[in-house]
Amino acid sequence: MTKPLGQLTAVGCLSSKSASEAERLQALYNLEILGTDPSPEFDRLCQMAQTVFGVPISLISLLDHDLQWFKAKCGLDIDGTTRDVAFCNKTILSDAVLVVPDALEDERFAGNPLVTGEPFIRFYAGAPLILSPGVRLGSVCVIDSKPRSITRREAEVLKQLAAAVVGELRRHRSDLELRSEQAARESELSTQRQLLSQVENGSASGSWEYDRLTGIGRWSVGLYRLLGYEPDEITPHYELFRRHVHRDDTHVHDRAMSAVIPTSADQN
Known part of the structure; x- marks a missing residue:
C-alpha cells in the first residue's frame, strides 16, 4: 500500500x-x-x-x-x-x-x-x-x-x-x-495575383493556379476572358482548360502537368 x-x-x-x-x-x-x-x-x-x-x-x-x-x-x-x-x-x-x-x-x-x-x-x-x-x-x-x-x-x-x-x-x-505562416503565404500569393492582374490588363494573357493539397483550381479574370467566358459563367476545371490547348501542344502540356498533378484528368 x-x-x-x-x-x-x-x-x-x-x-x-x-x-x-x-x-x-x-x-x-x-x-x-x-x-x-x-x-x-x-x-x-x-x-x-x-x-x-x-x-x-x-x-x-x-x-x-x-x-x-x-x-x-x-x-x-x-x-x-x-x-x-x-x-x-x-x-x-x-x-x-x-x-x-x-x-x-x-x-x-x-x-x-x-x-x-x-x-x-x-x-x-x-x-x-x-x-x-x-x-x-x-x-x-x-x-x-x-x-x-x-x-x-x-x-x-x-x-x-x-x-x-x-x-x-x-x-x-x-x-x-502555422497560422502565421499560412497568412504570410496567402499575403504573398495575393500580391502575385495583383501583379499578374496588372500584366493581364495590359495584354491578351491569363493565368491559373492549382492547389495540390485541396485539388482546387483558380483562373484569373484574364484567363476567363481569353477563353471567352465570364468569371461567374462557369466553374473552372482542368479538362475545360485542356480543350483550349492547341493539339500540337497537348503532349507538352500534359507532360508538364503530370509533374505537378499525379492524375490530371478531371482535376479542378
Whole structure:
C-alpha cells in the first residue's frame, strides 16, 4: 500500500537551476497564451485533476509579472489572483511537486487571504509547468478546504498532468506559427495575383493556379476572358482548360502537368 506523504512539502527533483524572472516571463509571453479564451484541451486536463484527486478545486495557472491567471479552472468563478497571494509562487521555485497538507499550519501560507478567507484553502498540491530546464511558467494544482495529503504515486500523476499541459502549451504555439505562416503565404500569393492582374490588363494573357493539397483550381479574370467566358459563367476545371490547348501542344502540356498533378484528368 502506498503511504501518504504526511508533512513532506515537496516531492520529486528539487532542481536548483532556475531561469531569471525576465527569461521566464519572456518564455511565457512567447507562447501568446495569456488572456486567451477557454479551450477544451486545457479544461479537460483541469477536470481530470479534479476528478482524480477528488477535490473541490483544480486549476491550471500561469504566473505573469504581478498576476496569477487561470487558463483553466474547476470550482472557482474568478479568472485569477494577484501574484503575491498565489501558492504557485512557491511551486515554480523547483521541479518538485509542492504539497501543503494544512496551510494553517504552514508559516508560509497561514496568513494568506486565500487561507483565512474564501476559498479557505487548507490543502494544496501543485506540479510546476516546466517548459524547459529551469523555466517554470505556472502549475497544475488541486485544492481542498480540508487538511489532507497525497501519496507519492498521486504526486507522480500530478506531474504527468503538468507535462500534458505543457504539451498543450507547445501545441498552442505551434498552431499560432502555422497560422502565421499560412497568412504570410496567402499575403504573398495575393500580391502575385495583383501583379499578374496588372500584366493581364495590359495584354491578351491569363493565368491559373492549382492547389495540390485541396485539388482546387483558380483562373484569373484574364484567363476567363481569353477563353471567352465570364468569371461567374462557369466553374473552372482542368479538362475545360485542356480543350483550349492547341493539339500540337497537348503532349507538352500534359507532360508538364503530370509533374505537378499525379492524375490530371478531371482535376479542378
